[in-house]
Each structure stands twice: as C-alpha cells, then as structure tokens.
Amino acid sequence: MSEATQKRIRRNVHVCGVVQGVGFRPFVYRLAYECGLSGQIGNDTEGVTIEIEGAGSAIEVFLERLRSQAPPIARIDSVRIEEVAPIDSVGFSIVHSQVLGRVSTGIPADAATCCDCLRELLDPGDRRFRYPFLNCTNCGPRFTITRRIPYDRPQTSMAAFPMCARCQAEYDDPLNRRFHAQPNACWECGPRVWLTSADGNEISADDPITACIENLLGGRIMAIKGIGGFHLSVDATNDAAVARLRRRKHRNGKPLAVMVRDLDAARALCEIGVEEAVLLETPARPIVVARAREGNGIARGAVPDIPWLGVFLPYAPLQHLLFADTRVRALVMTSANLSEEPIAIDNDEARSRLGEIADAFLMHDREILQRCDDSVAGIVDGAPQLMRRARGFVPLGIALPLDTPALLAVGGHLKSVFTLARGRVAYQSQHLGDLENVTGLDFFKESLTHLMRTFEIEPTAVAHDMHPGYLSTTWAKQWAAECGLPLIAVQHHHAHVASCIAEHAIDGKVIGLALDGTGYGTDGRVWGGEVLIADQRSFERFAHLAYVPMPGGDAAVREPWRMALAHLQAAGIDVDSAPVLEVLGAAQHDVRLLVRMMERSVNSPHTSSMGRFFDAAAAVILKRGKVDYEAQAAIELEGTAIDEPDDISGYEITLAGESGTPGQPLQLEPSPLWKEMLEDLRNGVSRARMSARFHSGVAQALVRVTCAARGASILGGADGLSKVALSGGVLHNHRLSRLLRTGLEAEGFQVFQNRRVSPGDGGLSYGQAVITATMLAGR
Numbered sequence: 001m002s003e004a005t006q007k008r009i010r011r012n013v014h015v016c017g018v019v020q021g022v023g024f025r026p027f028v029y030r031l032a033y034e035c036g037l038s039g040q041i042g043n044d045t046e047g048v049t050i051e052i053e054g055a056g057s058a059i060e061v062f063l064e065r066l067r068s069q070a071p072p073i074a075r076i077d078s079v080r081i082e083e084v085a086p087i088d089s090v091g092f093s094i095v096h097s098q099v100l101g102r103v104s105t106g107i108p109a110d111a112a113t114c115c116d117c118l119r120e121l122l123d124p125g126d127r128r129f130r131y132p133f134l135n136c137t138n139c140g141p142r143f144t145i146t147r148r149i150p151y152d153r154p155q156t157s158m159a160a161f162p163m164c165a166r167c168q169a170e171y172d173d174p175l176n177r178r179f180h181a182q183p184n185a186c187w188e189c190g191p192r193v194w195l196t197s198a199d200g201n202e203i204s205a206d207d208p209i210t211a212c213i214e215n216l217l218g219g220r221i222m223a224i225k226g227i228g229g230f231h232l233s234v235d236a237t238n239d240a241a242v243a244r245l246r247r248r249k250h251r252n253g254k255p256l257a258v259m260v261r262d263l264d265a266a267r268a269l270c271e272i273g274v275e276e277a278v279l280l281e282t283p284a285r286p287i288v289v290a291r292a293r294e295g296n297g298i299a300r301g302a303v304p305d306i307p308w309l310g311v312f313l314p315y316a317p318l319q320h321l322l323f324a325d326t327r328v329r330a331l332v333m334t335s336a337n338l339s340e341e342p343i344a345i346d347n348d349e350a351r352s353r354l355g356e357i358a359d360a361f362l363m364h365d366r367e368i369l370q371r372c373d374d375s376v377a378g379i380v381d382g383a384p385q386l387m388r389r390a391r392g393f394v395p396l397g398i399a400l401p402l403d404t405p406a407l408l409a410v411g412g413h414l415k416s417v418f419t420l421a422r423g424r425v426a427y428q429s430q431h432l433g434d435l436e437n438v439t440g441l442d443f444f445k446e447s448l449t450h451l452m453r454t455f456e457i458e459p460t461a462v463a464h465d466m467h468p469g470y471l472s473t474t475w476a477k478q479w480a481a482e483c484g485l486p487l488i489a490v491q492h493h494h495a496h497v498a499s500c501i502a503e504h505a506i507d508g509k510v511i512g513l514a515l516d517g518t519g520y521g522t523d524g525r526v527w528g529g530e531v532l533i534a535d536q537r538s539f540e541r542f543a544h545l546a547y548v549p550m551p552g553g554d555a556a557v558r559e560p561w562r563m564a565l566a567h568l569q570a571a572g573i574d575v576d577s578a579p580v581l582e583v584l585g586a587a588q589h590d591v592r593l594l595v596r597m598m599e600r601s602v603n604s605p606h607t608s609s610m611g612r613f614f615d616a617a618a619a620v621i622l623k624r625g626k627v628d629y630e631a632q633a634a635i636e637l638e639g640t641a642i643d644e645p646d647d648i649s650g651y652e653i654t655l656a657g658e659s660g661t662p663g664q665p666l667q668l669e670p671s672p673l674w675k676e677m678l679e680d681l682r683n684g685v686s687r688a689r690m691s692a693r694f695h696s697g698v699a700q701a702l703v704r705v706t707c708a709a710r711g712a713s714i715l716g717g718a719d720g721l722s723k724v725a726l727s728g729g730v731l732h733n734h735r736l737s738r739l740l741r742t743g744l745e746a747e748g749f750q751v752f753q754n755r756r757v758s759p760g761d762g763g764l765s766y767g768q769a770v771i772t773a774t775m776l777a778g779r
C-alpha cells in the first residue's frame with residue numbers, strides 16, 4: 001500500500017534523557033521533514049515531547065531513525081509512544097513551550113569540537129577560519145559556562161557577547177547546525193584570545209596562538225586557558241622544559257598527561273587498541289592511560305618509572321589550532337594548580353597563582369563558571385573504566401537501582417566527589433581533589449551550590465563516611481544540623497562494594513572484595529583489604545588482611561619502607577639483621593626506633609590495608625623507600641611485571657581463623673609470602689618475576705577466601721553466594737583485576753567491576769547514596 005493511500009495516524013512521542021541543548025529539536029525537525037510528516041516538538045520537564053502525524057510506515061521509519069541517528073552528544077534513555085487522534089496538521093514546527101515545574105534534564109556535559117566545526121576551523125574560505133571559539137549544537141562547552149538553568153544563553157558566560165546578525169540568523173534557523181547553540185559566536189561578536197607575560201602585561205602579537213606556539217617550541221612554560229580551567233603546557237619532547245615544569249610545580253613523581261594531534265599521533269606514542277581508540281575519540285575526550293611505546297620521543301621526565309602514559313586529543317578549537325602547526329608534536333597539558341589544589345579558572349586567579357610557574361599566559365575572555373579537570377579513563381581488564389570523572393561526564397546522571405528521595409552523599413577525603421541523588425538518578429560532582437584544607441572545602445561548597453541549583457535538588461538527608469576526622473564528615477555534620485536533616489554514616493568499604501552493586505543493579509547479597517588504601521573500620525582501625533558479605537543495606541566482615549601496625553601513621557603512606565618493616569616484623573623475620581636492613585635501605589637506628597614505636601603502640605594505628613601491603617612489597621622488590629604521591633610504589637610494582645605471563649605461581653598467603661563465627665572474621669596471613677620473597681631476592685630472581693608472584697599470590701588468596709565465603713553462605717542455609725563485586729582503588733591495578741576475574745570465574749563466580757563510577761574514592765559517594773536511599777526506604 002502506498003503512503004498516499006494509507007490512513008493518517010498521529011502519535012505522541014515522549015523522549016527522556018539528555019535531549020535538551022544538544023541539537024535534538026532541530027534533528028527531529030529535519031527528520032520529520034525528510035519523512036514527510038507533520039506535527040511539532042517542544043521541551044518539557046523531563047525531555048522532549050513530539051507530536052507526529054502521517055502515514056504509518058513513514059512514522060515507523062521516523063521512530064527507527066529517531067533512535068539510531070540521534071545527535072552525537074544526545075543520550076536517549078527512554079521513548080514512550082501513545083496513540084492520539086489525527087488532526088490533519090500541516091508542516092512541522094518547533095514550539096517554545098513554557099516549561100512549568102521542575103526541569104530535570106539540567107545541563108549537558110561539555111563536548112569536543114565536532115568534525116563539521118573542525119572542517120570550518122581549518123578552511124581559509126570559512127568565516128570562522130581559525131576562530132578559537134567556534135562550536136555548534138553538536139559540540140562546545142556547556143556545563144563549564146553555565147550559571148544556572150534553564151540552559152539558555154543569558155544564563156551562560158556567553159551572555160556578555162551579543163550575537164552579530166549572522167550568528168543570530170544561524171541561531172534562529174531550525175535547519176542550521178547552530179540552531180539554539182547557546183555558545184554560538186564568531187570573529188565579529190565572540191570571545192577573543194590574547195597573550196600576557198607572567199606579570200600580567202599584554203604582549204602584542206598579530207596572532208596570539210602562533211606566538212604561544214613559538215613560546216612552547218622555545219621550551220617555555222605556557223598557562224593556557226581552556227574549557228574547565230587553565231592548563232600548564234610545555235613541549236612534551238623537550239626534557240629540559242618538562243623538568244623545569246616539574247620543578248616549578250613542585251610535582252615530582254606524578255605522571256603528566258600529554259595531548260597529541262589525532263589518533264595516529266596517539267598510536268605513535270602508545271599501544272592503542274580498538275577500545276582505547278573509542279575512548280580517545282568520545283565527545284568527552286578523557287585522558288586515556290595506555291601502555292607507552294619504547295622510544296616514543298616523550299621526555300623521560302613526563303612519566304618516570306612506569307610503562308604507561310596518559311594521552312588525550314584536542315577537544316577545544318584553541319587546542320586544535322596549536323596542533324595545526326605541524327612542528328607541534330606532543331604537549332604536556334596538566335591542570336594548572338599546585339599539587340592537589342583546585343584547578344585555576346579565573347584570569348586574575350591564574351595570574352596570581354601561576355605567575356611563579358608559567359613564563360606567559362594565553363588568556364581568553366569567555367568566563368569559566370565551573371572548574372572541571374580533565375577526566376581520566378583506561379581500559380582495565382578489557383573494558384573502559386573511569387578513574388577520574390570530570391569534564392565531558394559531569395553533570396550527566398548515573399542510574400540508581402531504586403527510587404530515592406533527594407539526598408546528598410559527601411564522599412570521602414582524597415579524590416573527593418559528592419553525589420546528589422533524586423528519583424532514579426545520581427549526579428556526581430566533578431573530581432574535587434583532596435579535601436584537606438579550606439581551598440579544597442571552598443571548591444566543594446562552590447560545586448555543591450551550583451549542582452543543587454542546576455538540578456533543583458534540596459537534600460532531605462545527608463550521608464557521610466564514618467571517619468570522624470574527615471573534613472567532609474565535619475562539614476556534613478554541621479550542615480545537617482543547620483538544615484535539620486537526618487545524617488547517615490556509611491562505612492567506607494561497604495560504600496565501595498555498594499557502588500559496584502548499584503552500578504550493575506545486582507539484587508541481593510554479594511561477596512564484596514573492597515581493596516584500597518585507607519578506610520575507617522567499625523572497630524576504629526584502618527581497613528583496606530576487606531572481604532564483605534554485603535547488599536545495598538548492610539554488610540558483615542567475612543575476612544580481612546591481617547592487621548599490622550603503620551609505624552608513624554601517615555608517614556607510612558609517604559615512606560613505604562616503614563610498611564615493609566611492619567610486615568616483615570609481623571612475619572617474624574629478624575628486621576635487625578644486616579641483610580634485611582639492606583633490603584629496607586634503612587639505618588639500624590631508624591629501624592630500632594620504629595620497632596620500639598610499634599611495640600609500645602605509639603603512633604602506630606593497626607591496618608588491614610591492601611594498598612599499604614602493595615607499598616610494602618614495592619619497598620622490598622623495587623627498593624622504593626619513599627613516594628611522592630599515594631599509590632606510586634604500588635603502581636610502579638604493577639608496571640614492573642607488565643611483560644610477565646599471568647600463570648605465575650604466587651607467593652603463599654594462608655587463611656587463619658574459623659569461618660562462620662560471627663564477629664570473628666578470617667584473616668589473610670601473609671607471613672609465608674615474605675619469607676618466599678626474601679628467598680627470591682637472595683636467589684637473584686628478577687624484579688618482574690617477583691612482582692608477578694606477588695600479584696598472583698594476592699589474587700589466589702582472595703579467590704580462596706571468596707570460595708570460603710560461598711561455602712559459609714551455603715552452611716548458613718542460603719543457595720550459596722555466586723556474585724562477586726570488586727571495588728576500591730587497588731582495582732585500578734590491571735593485573736590484579738584480570739587475575740581476580742579469571743581466577744573467580746574459573747571457580748564459577750560471576751564477577752562485577754566498577755565501570756561508570758570510579759572503583760577508587762571518587763566512587764564512594766555514589767555508594768553512600770545507594771546505601772542511604774535503601775535505609776530510608778526501609779528495605
């Protein structure tokens with residue numbers, strides 16, 4: 001039957017998801033036109049509503065293409081279709097609906113320059129040739145330039161730039177790629193760039209970007225204003241420049257991320273598989289951590305002592321222009337801050353904070369309203385894992401497995417991220433850095449105020465970590481008291497496991513392996529190598545790594561040799577003997593002092609930390625006595641074993657205690673491991689092999705204890721738990737993740753890992769939110 005002879009039908013189509021501010025309405029307009037259909041489209045509180053009328057077969061095509069051809073940065077979560085009576089409508093229109101009530105779609109995330117805009121940027125015939133701020137509905141800044149909802153130009157920092165007639169015409173034309181592109185701009189009407197010296201004086205230059213390139217190629221340090229903040233940049237192939245940046249930034253060991261022109265350039269630096277390539281090219285453009293190639297020309301100082309490199313591709317037109325000069329091969333692009341301070345965004349703030357570091361500044365006058373670092377991701381055990389959720393991902397919602405009243409979960413202490421939740425959606429803040437001081441706390445409050453306003457969420461409960469000393473805990477208590485809200489303390493490792501349970505919507509109990517550096521336990525000790533039987537509501541501690549003292553407390557985090565000493569001493573090894581002193585690289589006097597401290601329990605909190613256990617092993621195997629950042633030793637240890645096969649026999653860790661006794665968890669007892677390791681050391685076994693044996697030993701012991709947990713659950717009358725949730729910062733370790741999954745699967749377990757939220761402390765608040773919602777629901 002031809003379309004002409006078909007009966008006319010009309011459908012009401014409701015689309016939920018990220019469909020506002022991403023070019024969805026013009027897309028639907030064009031689609032309806034192409035399918036020969038009439039009707040209308042408008043925004044509503046949860047997405048868009050489309051009325052569509054015409055032949056049934058054409059409507060079918062329309063609905064199919066609606067899902068399959070949606071704009072690149074749109075995300076369709078659901079489509080609801082209702083039959084309505086035809087009204088013989090003519091033509092298709094975009095209606096500017098008055099949105100009443102709450103707007104739950106909020107603001108889209110920032111998206112990298114699209115192909116069409118990139119083509120214009122480099123086309124001498126185009127009116128936006130080399131314009132550093134071009135964008136369209138498919139690309140450009142969103143979250144970082146928005147003051148409040150609704151997401152409309154007057155609410156963004158583009159309000160300061162009235163559009164010229166040509167830009168306005170594009171903005172008003174439903175068939176134009178720039179229809180309602182809020183940051184639309186051109187040479188005539190939009191923001192501009194300029195160069196200043198370190199003391200803030202403008203340096204006159206015909207083309208500030210070319211001048212910036214000359215500075216970079218000359219080995220100078222540039223502070224470059226970007227999308228979510230300033231970057232500090234140097235030529236990544238210039239050893240002296242990289243060393244100077246490190247010195248001035250007081251950043252010794254931490255790896256620096258490197259930006260390159262395109263995928264081919266990334267392939268020249270790193271081993272980029274299909275999955276890495278997809279990640280690199282997503283509109284979020286995260287830094288992707290991949291294995292570095294030998295002799296790739298990147299300065300050794302960019303990534304000392306590890307076999308990986310964080311690479312990413314340009315995502316702003318300004319960055320594309322830097323790489324349009326073929327002499328620019330690779331640039332270090334690191335967040336412009338000192339250590340874990342928030343990234344600088346404001347021109348004056350940048351000048352005062354970075355004046356001692358940068359030789360010159362590439363400034364622009366489009367105000368950044370939300371600080372947002374670059375996101376970091378990697379392929380861990382065959383699938384993408386988000387390590388730092390920031391630009392490009394914030395403020396996109398993450399699904400929750402249950403209905404939630406409005407609530408706030410404040411997260412932890414390091415790598416802080418909070419979560420606002422309502423309904424079935426959790427909104428995680430951008431990575432906020434370490435909440436160690438007032439600056440960190442100010443950033444936390446700034447971001448919280450903004451996101452609460454953006455999503456119009458007024459929390460009715462507050463969740464925090466059990467640690468009484470965290471700044472986030474103190475703040476949560478104070479805030480909850482001021483607002484008269486209920487306060488819920490959540491155990492750190494339970495929150496980690498719950499984040500994995502919720503991400504995969506697992507029903508019922510799981511065996512949770514929570515492996516990380518530090519978390520406050522219910523017994524007041526420092527937990528971190530935990531086997532929990534848990535669901536979204538509660539947990540019991542089935543087993544843990546045996547406690548050892550942390551001589552000197554936090555000093556043991558900075559000096560892994562102290563953890564090695566504690567472990568060797570606990571294993572009954574004579575730490576005062578000459579060979580062990582040599583292994584520790586420590587003076588007899590220092591060792592004796594620490595031993596006395598541990599014996600008298602002075603400043604030596606007990607810990608079952610898996611992260612510190614890895615540190616101790618790194619201190620022995622790599623002689624890594626001190627570190628510049630947390631987990632550095634453990635990361636280097638993993639890197640050492642990168643070429644070792646997986647099926648290496650592990651060092652022995654025994655299981656001590658009786659399972660099934662309430663309140664008496666089993667203990668993973670590593671004494672035999674240390675004896676075997678010292679023996680390997682004496683026999684001259686390679687560091688790579690020893691590291692591999694260590695990883696295998698940990699994985700094998702954890703598989704054994706997981707089997708024991710399943711056995712105990714069968715005795716308890718259950719069917720036997722078969723699902724395992726892996727979480728905690730140690731799961732960033734590729735080798736351990738892989739060994740655990742394969743080992744557990746071989747025993748018949750179903751294994752789940754964090755993917756969309758970080759397994760590290762960045763994912764903590766998401767877990768806290770889920771536990772709190774479950775408790776409030778009385779489930």
Ligand SMILES: [Zn+2]
Pocket residue numbers: 113114115116117118135136137138139140
């Ligand atoms: Zn574009």
Ligand SMILES: [Zn+2]
Pocket residue numbers: 163164165166167168185186187188189190
């Ligand atoms: Zn213009």
